[in-house]
Amino acid sequence: MDIRIEGLIGACSAIGAGLAVIAGIGPGIGQGIAAGYGASAVGRNPGAKGDIMSTMLLGQAVAETTGLYGLVVALLLMFVKPFGE
Numbered sequence: 001m002d003i004r005i006e007g008l009i010g011a012c013s014a015i016g017a018g019l020a021v022i023a024g025i026g027p028g029i030g031q032g033i034a035a036g037y038g039a040s041a042v043g044r045n046p047g048a049k050g051d052i053m054s055t056m057l058l059g060q061a062v063a064e065t066t067g068l069y070g071l072v073v074a075l076l077l078m079f080v081k082p083f084g085e
Contacts (some may be wrong), residue, residue: 017077023070027063034059 038056042049 002069012029013077020070020074020077023073024067027067030063031060 034056038052041052045052
């Protein structure tokens with residue numbers, strides 16, 4: 001394969017990896033909002049702390065998968081050669 005094409009593929013893979021890592025911003029914001037609302041709910045009703053915390057943590061775990069998928073895509077783009085050779 002031509003050296004210019006390989007360079008273009010590498011550059012596009014790096015740009016794609018950077019865009020994929022940006023997917024981590026959404027879960028970070030969402031988890032912060034969820035933690036804030038969870039703390040507020042516990043402050044209003046301390047007796048329901050266990051239920052509130054378990055629901056909040058389950059929601060945060062689900063939200064985190066989006067960021068992890070973005071990280072996996074970024075790692076694949078950076079370290080796996082897309083067209084062999």
